[in-house]
Amino acid sequence: MNNNILEAKNITKSFGNTHALKNVNFYLHKSKIHGLLGENGAGKSSLMNILSGIYQPENGSIYIDGIKVKKLNPDLAAKLGIGMVHQEFRLINNFTIKDNLTLSKSNIYTDDFNEAFKKYSDIFSLSAGSETLINQLSVGEKQKIEIMKLIFNNNKIMLLDEPTAVLTPQETNQLRISLKKLSEEDDKTIVLITHKLKEIQEFTESIFVLKDGVMVAEDLETKKVTKNDLITLMMGEVSQSEIRKDNQKGKDKLEVENIFFENIHSNVPTLENISLKVQAGEILGIAGVSGNGQVELANIISGIEREYKGKVIINGKNISNQGVKARKNLNLSYIPENRLGVGLAPGVSIIDNSAVKDYFKSRLGPHLSSNKMLDYLNILIKQFSIKAPDPKAEVSTLSGGNMQKLLMGRELISNPEVIIAAQPTRGLDINAVQSLHDLIVKQRDNGAAVMLISEDLDELFKLSDRIIVLYEGKIVKEFIIDEANIEGVGLAMAGLSE
């Protein structure tokens, strides 16, 4: 017998014809922090869902404290102390922190709640009191409550799914310290699921790597592996190309002047006095934790949101009062953050989705000819190497990467003058990210003015010529890329710049 608190042996799981997991072994040392690394679609979530009892594996067995567990279901997993923090928070927003922490029947701190709350507030450096409503908390604080909820529900094994995705670098650092304390002082066994190498190296003691449903590395000692080892394990060999920054810049193509915008549902200004310029051949990065006005800004520039004060100027032409189609006619392209739901209509065919940008133009008309639409789609498929099984299939049958290629291809094929790209690579695997980055850079070199909204700082630093940081609807800082550093941008994102 060994000291593994949890062991999963030969786990196999498939969905239809795709094998999500093939004979995967996974084990956890008591009171240690483990990293589970893998690209999107590598099977990380499937494995975690099996360990928390949500999915049943077709094959394999799970041992907890050396005892074989039959038929792990969510109830049983909770009883055995396995808890998971999902990427989307599962807190009740209009309940207090205390209500959320003590909601579950497996809650162990009933009488001594205050004592326990104080202890863990210290560990997490949480300043909010237990009577604070969840909706008054920042994203980082909500994250802390989610993890605390696991502790209060007596979970000894904590599975954290991409916990840093929504955090600023400072909050990430804070989380690292808290988790370390939990494992060392509180005997918690922690699994950090991520595709970010930096974090896995900083947070964990032992690393598992999944690739295409196969566990390609088990229990690597974090100290002994290098970043390059991990990259190679995670995705085989890739050439990470550097982006040339010798691009020629031209005249101002996109100008935004003194934008004020107030969401009708709140009286807090969502955007306050935003002014910016993007030159031809330039990529302007917009950094910020999501929800700080990025979506609103993109919607205002693209013409979707019309109730604002201020000016939007494209190629010297004031288009503040014009709608989406008029702006499209000036060759403005918008790649929205929400690719399925906004950029693409789910439940509608691939061929119909491919024409969303140009459907009203004579190129496809006068009657929308299905032949012309099909030709157009085939050009997109060829030029942007999209894997699409059948033009008439629903667009939601495409993989995430192919959806995004379809969306970006559709928006970029006309070599637009101005491009607004919001989170263009979020949730995609490294190969897809690489080819999408190449597309954006190609447009830049063609002389397009690009506004890139992203939460991924690596992406912003890699592509941008300048970075503007949005915090609570205001531009709090602007960096020239050569003078920018991750820490400075991170501080500004947290609203901490002087």
Add this chain to the structure above:
Amino acid sequence: MNKYLLSKKIVVNELSTFYSFVIGLTIGIGIGSIILLAQGQNPVDVFSLMLRLSIGSVKSISSSLNKATPLILAGLGISIINSVKLWNIGAEGQIFMGGIALNFIYISTEVTNPNFSILLLLLASFVGGAVCILFPAISKVLFGVNEIITTLLFNYIVIGLTVYLVNGPWKDPNSLNFPAAAYVGKEVYLPTVFGRLSYGFIICFLCTLGVHYLKEKSVFGYELRISGGSALTAIYAGINAKQKAFVAMLIGGGLAGLAGGVELLSQTHRVSTGLSQGFGYTAIIVAAITGMRPFGIFLVGSLFGALTIGGSVIQTMGVSSYIADVIQATTLFGALIAQFFFTYKITKVTEDV
């Protein structure tokens, strides 16, 4: 232990709707046969009589197609509204409203040219149907009220209105106390093409072409599809999704109203509670079976028209005419089940515990 997993097929066979219909019809006829057997009838005799009397002669074919006309028109209306993923359950009421609007214009205007008069009356019926769906359309677009409920409720309102009119202000003194409005004059009857086949069927064929063009080839139809797929995508694309949904609902209601107008001018010639015999409801079946395809609606509507004619004549054999309704309903049921298997696949998963 075996588990079964359901997943949507990526590629669905183009002809699957047609196959589903054939399978559904087979099931419908099968169940119909069982019921006939239980009643001591020979299904073969009954069905062959139905066939002979519904499509056995030019006369019977034209009767069947006349019967099909309101089904097809109302079905087209349902289909165009469904482009934005909305359901019109109110075609029955819209048919009556079409008839009421037609009669209203008929008794309150005086037009000497009969051809112009017919056009005007048909237009009035279209507008009547559109007016009937106006409230559901407004409440859907402005407040998001579920259109299934509102269009359904309007059926009761309009049928109530019809009952009031034919018993009250419009009651024909010469109708021997039968609750009906006075007949319209012969000069506005829709003429026949040949046999008994009314020009209404030609109108219905033209509408089928029109709706097919509108749905599949026009920019408007494309905008409806995108709006139906995702309102946010529509806004992103610069499409006013609410406006498109509103217009689609009015056109759809108008087509059902036209069904009432054509039925009145070619068959009943007056407003009564018998103006529609559930056409608006059967039209839902027709539209659903065909996956909302205009030509499908045209074909299946024609077949259902024949079934109804066949059903009504077999009463002389002592068989209930409801057998036609049973076949229609079980055909829908069977076709929907078959369509399910064409759209989804079931995979067996073996699980070791």
